Amino acid sequence: xxxxxxxLMDTSAHYYVPLPEKMKHLxxxxxxxxxxxxxxxxxxxxxxxxxxxLLVMMQGDLVYQVRRGSGVVHAGxxxxxxxxxxxxxxxxxxxxxxxxxxxxxxxxxIFDDIENRCGNVVRTHDAAxxxxxxxxxxxxxxxxxxxxEARTSVMLxxxxxxxxxxxxxxxxxxxxxxxxxQAISYIQQHLTDNLDVENIAAHVGYSPSYFSHVxxxxxxxxxxxxxxxxxxxxxxxxxxxxxxxxQEIAFQTGFTTVAxxxxxxxxxxxxxxxxxxxxxxx
Numbered sequence: 118x119x120x121x122x123x124x125l126m127d128t129s130a131h132y133y134v135p136l137p138e139k140m141k142h143l144x145x146x147x148x149x150x151x152x153x154x155x156x157x158x159x160x161x162x163x164x165x166x167x168x169x170x171l172l173v174m175m176q177g178d179l180v181y182q183v184r185r186g187s188g189v190v191h192a193g194x195x196x197x198x199x200x201x202x203x204x205x206x207x208x209x210x211x212x213x214x215x216x217x218x219x220x221x222x223x224x225x226x227i228f229d230d231i232e233n234r235c236g237n238v239v240r241t242h243d244a245a246x247x248x249x250x251x252x253x254x255x256x257x258x259x260x261x262x263x264x265x266e267a268r269t270s271v272m273l274x275x276x277x278x279x280x281x282x283x284x285x286x287x288x289x290x291x292x293x294x295x296x297x298x299q300a301i302s303y304i305q306q307h308l309t310d311n312l313d314v315e316n317i318a319a320h321v322g323y324s325p326s327y328f329s330h331v332x333x334x335x336x337x338x339x340x341x342x343x344x345x346x347x348x349x350x351x352x353x354x355x356x357x358x359x360x361x362x363x364q365e366i367a368f369q370t371g372f373t374t375v376a377x378x379x380x381x382x383x384x385x386x387x388x389x390x391x392x393x394x395x396x397x398x399x
Contacts, residue, residue: 126154132258137266141221144266145273148218150255155214160207166200168218169228171276173247177212181205181237188238188319195239195247195280199228215251219273227277234327235284236318243279250276296321296328297335304340304347308371312344348372349385356394363390 131151137144148168153159155177172179174192181188181196182205189209190196198204200218231239241247250272257264299321304312317340318328332340348370355366367378382390 124156124159126156129153129155130255132255134258134264137221140266144221144270145219145224145277146221146266147254147258147264147269147273148220150217150251150258152215152255153213155208155212157208157210159212160205162205163200164203166218168200168220169224170196170198170200170216170218171247171251171280172196172198172214172216173241173244173251175213175215175248178209179212179214180207180209183237185232186236186315186319186325188236190238193241193244195241195244195283197228197231197237197239197280199232215248217251217254217273222270222274224277227281231277231280231284236327238319239280239283241280241283243283247276247279294335296331300328300332300340301343304344308344308348308351309369310371312371314340344371345381346385349382352378352382352390353386353393356390357396366390 129152131149131153133149134147136148137146172190173195174190176192178192179190179196181190181198183198184202196206198206254264254269254272257269300317303317303320310316314325314329318325321328329340332343336343338346352366352370355361355369356363359366361369363379364375367375370378372378372381379390382388382393386393388396
């Protein structure tokens with residue numbers, strides 16, 4: 118059916134699906150499926166909606182927040198949410214996406230595995246295939262009163278396996294090196310920001326615990342330690358190549374107070390910022 122909502126364009130559509138009559142515990146089954154062209158004011162906030170949500174972004178960005186953290190899903194990426202828990206998402210501008218709410222069979226186990234491996238955003242290599250499968254299910258619902266439940270279950274399972282593959286659950290997806298490279302690039306470009314593990318992990322699309330494990334294994338230090346070292350190295354460069362005050366350099370490298378900056382700098386370099394500045398350039 119066409120979906121009337123002042124936050125959606127008239128091209129949007131949304132269909133609800135009758136639950137399976139038999140073998141509900143053995144099947145993957147859709148609860149609702151649709152396509153939304155969203156205005157910038159679009160947002161959803163729920164405490165609970167008994168299902169899992171797979172959303173594939175087609176255009177624009179969507180900001181989301183769940184209990185474990187927050188992040189952004191971009192065009193070509195997939196967002197996977199446990200809607201049994203409080204969740205929120207909103208458009209950061211005009212955007213469009215295709216989605217399916219689903220449940221059944223081993224939905225919980227597969228969701229938990231994917232979330233633990235890469236968080237809620239999956240950088241899928243075959244978004245077009247996911248879109249085709251959701252479109253096929255939606256067309257089936259439009260054409261007939263009751264869908265072929267076994268066929269639909271197979272299609273849903275196929276989508277979940279693809280997400281599992283892209284998350285690294287079957288040996289594919291982003292390598293640990295790619296994850297770390299993305300994180301390092303993000304850290305070095307955002308040294309003045311709040312660079313806690315949750316924010317960095319959300320940027321690369323992984324859960325904080327899994328991201329910390331991958332980063333520490335590759336770099337032999339925690340993400341937090343790498344952030345501090347990166348800030349100190351930038352401070353060393355600024356001290357010897359600019360006339361900025363110590364206070365300015367402290368703020369330019371993400372420290373909130375000069376005292377904290379000076380203490381951390383001396384701990385890692387062995388000299389105060391003022392003393393280091395007087396050293397001849399290497």
